[in-house]
Amino acid sequence: MSDAVLAGAAPRPCLSVDQRVMRWGLWLALAFLLCFLALPLGTLLLRAFETPQGGFAGFENFRIYATTPALLAAAWNSLWTGAVTAVIVVPLAFAYAYALTRACLPAKPLFRAVMMLPLLAPSLLPALALIYLFGNQGMLRGLLMGGSIYGPTGIVTAQVFYCFPSAALILSVALATADARLYEAAAALRASRLRIFWTVTLPGARYGLVSAGVVVFTLVVTDFGIPKVIGGQFPVLATDVYKQVVGLQNFNMGAVVGLVLLLPAVLAFLLDRWASRQRTATMSGRAVPLRPTPRAARDRPLLVFCVLVAALLVGIVGVAAWGSLVRFWPYNLSLTLDHYDFSRFDAAGWQAVWLSVRMAALAAVIGTVVVFVVAYVLDRGPQQGPLPAIGRFAAAIPLAVPGLVLGLAYVLFFNHPANPLGFLYGTLAILVLNSVVHFYTVGHLTAVTAIRQLDPEFESVGASLRVPVWVTFGRVTVPMCLPAILEIAVYMFVNAMTTVSAVIFLYGPDTKPASVAMVHMDEAGQASAAAAMGVVILSITITAKLGQLALGALLGRATQAWRR
């Protein structure tokens, strides 16, 4: 009889206070992601099937889209500029990353820092610099031999600069985790250097190469700033969304284009997930890290290459900075600070800058807290039931959603008359929330990586000593993860400062961020003011990065005793 009872009644898991707290955290996390990610995206999806009057349109919108040659041409343009950029950027980034990880170069930290430069400014900035050089009043216009920078040439060139850091970052991670034992084995078998490169180095980095290619492609297809500034009459998907929504006020067609824009991004995202899963399988925990030894035949050409690339990266930003200081490009090259008096060009003036800083700081603080707590609850909370899996899935989605699509989804969702959250529309709060969600995934992954490095038994020890889980979280987990937390905060801050695409639909009359002001000034023909705004944003983000470095060093010194 007792057997039947044992077999029949599944034991009721009696959750401790700790587990209940974690479960509540999980529900809150899911509610957050539902309100600010799933529901807006759902609204976007629905609107694509609606007539402007609100009736059901079926596939009519898609039919119109498919039969409008201009729209189709834009999709094709996006695809091929993305592919061309990826083909150019990935080999360059590979060589740069290879030099940083596998060669002996002087001043590696400097090269690493310069590599990141384009990420710290809105994507418009390299485009503006290219216009200074090759535009209608460009100094080097003659080099184009009658060609025009406005259009695909400009887009691809500017994107190469803008996407370079992302690709180089991914590839240096892929190349950094090499197993020295493989190289020793290959050398012991008397393989030539070229053969080692082809049979060990490249296969080891192949998933990194896939990842880098995919990321560059997605960045190009979903970027709004560069085609807006330098695209001229060359239509792409991102500018189409903007035109449909802001220009034509055709929200339904905007939603359709948004969905089309989502498609390559989602495919790229899935491909990247596949690649990263393969990559983790190739590295074993017992690998011996590879330390490069000096070899002039390899190091010298790579050094020359790196200096060249770094000079170009600094140069392009430098040209924009110079342009912002010049009185009247290119006819009167005397220097002035006039272009920094933003109130002359845009009603918001310097207010836009302060607003951006406030928004980015709030996104950094709120975003970091939300991201870290949610990552902790997902990783260390109760694992029964479907909730944790749903949470992990939801946390990965924002990476696949282009900023423009997320922004549009927010407009459609929060602007809906029936939405009780509608009061958020046009406020600073919606800009902050949008930024947090938009940049959620990278922060989440950083947090999860940091948390996974902690001993999985910390919570068990706490529970056995009857210490509540939030005490262990505060006394151990957070202090241990401070460097990662700092990184997430600065990542959120920098991206919220520089993003254009996510906020261009969402700002209100009193909440115009600096990056949007930059677009508007460029639209109004004030390229120098736009460049000046770009330089201001860049200096703020560089300051934030330097702050992170200084704080990180301080933290490192303070916690040196307990780190091995």
Added chain:
Amino acid sequence: MPIVSASQPGIATDYASAAASSRPAEAYLRVEEVGKQFGTFVALRRVNLEVATGEFVTFLGPSGCGKTTLLRGIAGLDPPTTGRILQEGRDITHLPPAERDFGIVFQSYALFPNLTVNANVAYGLRGTAWPRARVRERVVELLGIVGLGDQGAKYPAQLSGGQQQRVALARALANEPGLLLLDEPLSALDAIVRQHLRQEIRSLQQRLGVTTVMVTHDQEEAMGVSDRIVVMSNGRIEQIGTPAQVYDTPATRFVAGFIGHSSRFEAVVDSPSGMVVAAGQRLHAAAAQSLLYGARITCYIRPEHVRLDRREAAPPGALPAVVTGLEFLGSVCRISLEAGPLRLLAAVAPAELAALEAAPGIALAATLPPERVMVFPDDV
């Protein structure tokens, strides 16, 4: 005094009901019919076990045998799917860890790297019962007990592995738990420290009288410290007994093969009773007396029980055997032999080895004492 109770797999239910009447009332920890399933994988099947107050019990088995699962079930970290666990008569099966009374030491120690040794040990000493001064006293006392009195201000990373393990032990004992759980506490240490520390753990346990359950895959460790050993395999308990019992009278062929070294050979029961035939050789095995003629059996014999003589001094009944290999292990020398198709291992003292003039290729005479041959009937 240890409770001797061996359970055969397959008759576990009978055992449970039979033992119920004779069960001593003072069992501190009682595991009843505990099973655990992960998806379709069965990690534990109907495990029954009792631990008396102050006893040191070790779960021993190869990896994947369910020993850690059972320990985590007792700790409440992974509650079992079926069965009950009682601690001091209280059903704790589904209580969360925080509402139980135990201290635990993990293989990885799980010391908090950002807290000093003092703060680690004091981690569980909180609330109104522990004013600051009392905490300080207790930490000093605990660190004294584990012999780290002067290391309190250091961080775990500044200590050696053995020292870290002692800190983990002090932290687990801080709240004076009724039950101490040790999950492979020594396997991350090197051999010499491991041997030293295991004796220290044992003497500390005896001094404090704390009931202790340890998980290990190292049989020497289990033999060295335990009052009783629970040998596990494939989610089942194979045998529960004192170290001497599991070594000398293994309950199952798994235990015979897993604990210590032994040579194994197949045989058939022959007549008269007590005789078996193994690969054409007739042998005397006392344990086969009760078995039916013609029954297939598997025999095990320990190397130290195999007696070797020079060929010319062969006692009656000895098997002619040729030396195939020698392993010098310091205090003993292990000799591999072939007696026809039988492969035997024998352990002899180095002095004896010289007397035998054993070397590969030399023929000797091997005697298997009848009372030392362990016999297990094959499943039909």
